[in-house]
Amino acid sequence: MIVAEAKPIKEILEMIDGLNRILVVGCKGCVTVCNVGGAKEVAILASAIRIAGKRHHKEIEVGEMTLERQCDPEYIEELKDVIGDYEGIISIACGVGPQFISERYPEVKVFPGVNTRFIGGAVEHGIWAERCAGCGQCVIHYFGGMCPIARCSKSLMNGPCGGSNKGKCEISPEVDCIWDKIVRKMMAQGRLDELLEIKPPKSWLTARDGGPRKMVREELVK
Amino acid sequence: MQDFKPKIIGFYCSNCASSAANIASKMKLEMPTDIKLINIPCTGRLEVLHLLKPFEQGADAVYIMGCQEDSCQYMSGILKLKKRVEHVKKILEQIGIEPQRIEVFSLYAGKGQDFINIANGIINTVKELGPAF
Numbered sequence: 001m002i003v004a005e006a007k008p009i010k011e012i013l014e015m016i017d018g019l020n021r022i023l024v025v026g027c028k029g030c031v032t033v034c035n036v037g038g039a040k041e042v043a044i045l046a047s048a049i050r051i052a053g054k055r056h057h058k059e060i061e062v063g064e065m066t067l068e069r070q071c072d073p074e075y076i077e078e079l080k081d082v083i084g085d086y087e088g089i090i091s092i093a094c095g096v097g098p099q100f101i102s103e104r105y106p107e108v109k110v111f112p113g114v115n116t117r118f119i120g121g122a123v124e125h126g127i128w129a130e131r132c133a134g135c136g137q138c139v140i141h142y143f144g145g146m147c148p149i150a151r152c153s154k155s156l157m158n159g160p161c162g163g164s165n166k167g168k169c170e171i172s173p174e175v176d177c178i179w180d181k182i183v184r185k186m187m188a189q190g191r192l193d194e195l196l197e198i199k200p201p202k203s204w205l206t207a208r209d210g211g212p213r214k215m216v217r218e219e220l221v222k
Numbered sequence: 223m224q225d226f227k228p229k230i231i232g233f234y235c236s237n238c239a240s241s242a243a244n245i246a247s248k249m250k251l252e253m254p255t256d257i258k259l260i261n262i263p264c265t266g267r268l269e270v271l272h273l274l275k276p277f278e279q280g281a282d283a284v285y286i287m288g289c290q291e292d293s294c295q296y297m298s299g300i301l302k303l304k305k306r307v308e309h310v311k312k313i314l315e316q317i318g319i320e321p322q323r324i325e326v327f328s329l330y331a332g333k334g335q336d337f338i339n340i341a342n343g344i345i346n347t348v349k350e351l352g353p354a355f
Binding site: 009050051054056057 | 269270275278280314316317318319354355
């Protein structure tokens, strides 16, 4: 999933300063799963904004809405009948949501309520970790099913480096050395010899280095 | 400020805190009238939104009374709540509301006097702080 974290409420209040009618829009996709942008979080942020308004003796009308997804235009369309009632929209979806809303409703002020962090998963309740860098050319099958692009601090294709120490990365004792895990897993599977083959430098053309990305699947295009 | 009658919401669990309330009642101890008490099965049921809503409705303070950390009937209810209260304190601070307006207490089932003392303590704190809105 796309993992995000809530922006500090203080920052959000600064963004919407001067506006009296606000709509908080959540998303039932990834941000619901990582407990930052679903219906529950919409209600919490809306409540906090109302309390802040009350504290400063300002009447702020705060609407709440949670869309199925904010990364599909048909769901963004559902805002059509209500959006005119508000001076500003706070989207607490990942970075895609506020941009889709902004593109569909160019006259409306749109604010991001979360910071999008990474593509990852929940390793424990309340703890998420990065697993994918979205490089556009998956190579995890060479490395025991683990991604050195996303999980090695240097994105090494041939590791580990000299900074690997007792299974930890030199950047922090909190960070696992993924190359330590890769080597141990390949040993356990009797495939260590596969790591002796030097992997050539990775082409980053499919990653962000190739500029903004777009994908077209002709069989789906109407 | 002398006429200030604080609006305070007190949540208390059905186990230790409830027993303490019963003891207080049997001891004929008087509960301050400024507080609206709400009984809940376990403090772990209270979510962030439940703790914010009273403020949205104009409460000057919210406090919660639950079990001791090692004797929650549902194992970790009070521990979960304490983390949520810390989170709510941070939210309140960011919107300019004193974090002391929300507190959580662990009670012993047999200590009726504590149930009343905590209520009086909260009233004093709120009177010092003044109205929230």
